[in-house]
Amino acid sequence: MTAGAAFSRGLEGVIAAESALTYIDGQKGILAYLGIPIEELAEHSSFEETAFLLFYQRLPKRAELEGFQSELIRHRALPEPILDLLKRLPRTAAPMALLRTAVSALGHFDPKPDDVSTTALQEKALRLTAQMATLTAAIGRLRKGLEPIAPTTDLSHAANFLYMLTGQKPTEEATRVFDVALILHADHEFPASTFASTVVASTLSDIYSSICAALGALKGPLHGGANEQVIRMIIEIGDPSRAESYIKEKLARKEIIMGFGHRQYKTYDPRARILKRYSERLAQQTHDTRLFQIEEIVEKTVIEALGGRGIFPNVDFYSGTVYHYLGIEPELYTPIFAVSRIVGWAAHIMEYLKENRIFRPTTRYVGPPLGHYIPIEQRT
């Protein structure tokens, strides 16, 4: 215990690092990567360009972007033993747990896993970004008893993922929607997963260990795992006519409503606003508006009850229906979060290691006062 140090449960309000990557104004609902508002990136950028932006802290020139895209494509394929390993693991295992195992195993195929020099980390970050998508698509197929599909070399990151998952080249519309979802999830300052990965990296451990820590943190339902819980709740509600009473009953039981609330935002999460628009558009295009209608009523009911306390939809609320309308099953929603967030995790690790200092906070001691060891025969 350090005398005089402040204690904040859950580290609320504690500045744990300096970062130039992501800016959040949680009162005004502003989010920007390297100063560029998320709305503009969602409108004009691609996942690949956003990944470059976060890795190198600037937008790429055309030739740089093309080079970056080619490198991502070059690294898409997985080592054969990784696919064999995934095939041998129980089909019933949680996809996030499979992803964590696979990322750990990927480290064994890196000839220099412990190299944390800037150049080595840039290469590893790029490779992990490429392979997180391939792993997730393979897990998605294997759990349904299907063979994984090898990546293409002519599709964008978003389109190739949908292709590897379904075996069909996606439409331009589906590709764009998925690309935007990836852009929106790429980074978010210092959430539990990014903090966890940076803590591991600060010991100068290898990046695979750091990313496994991040995956473990993201998996939890209070963090990235919330997107799967949201869609399960919406499906359970089943009909718009039940939505309001379902939520009111939950609130009366003091249960938390997944997809709402945020440590940083005390207003509408700007990513949720964008995802809501896409969710609505897809609902209309697929002539299947039931789930979207339920979400709108859930949103209204929660905001009426808790909006005054700063509780609004977060990124995990509308992402589920976007993926649902793209034909993706709920078990993959959190792994898809990781397909994008690998960029933020790696970018923060690279940034932090430039001026590394090991993370070592302290606890406020609340145990017994200093005493003495009591021999077993004297214990009453």
Ligand code: SDX
């Ligand atoms: C993500 O941090 C990030 O940036 C994460 C993320 C990213 O991009 O990386 O944005 C992604 O993880 C989004 C969050 C996904 N999680 C959920 O949707 C789960 C539901 N939400 C929560 O449990 C909660 O809001 C958290 C975990 C998101 C935030 O937790 P905090 O900041 O510790 O807030 P809290 O739990 O202390 O809540 C404060 C009060 C409590 O009431 P009181 O005890 O003060 O009476 O608000 C209430 C809470 O009960 N509250 C909710 C609520 N969220 C907060 N009540 C009902 N439903 C909710 N969803």
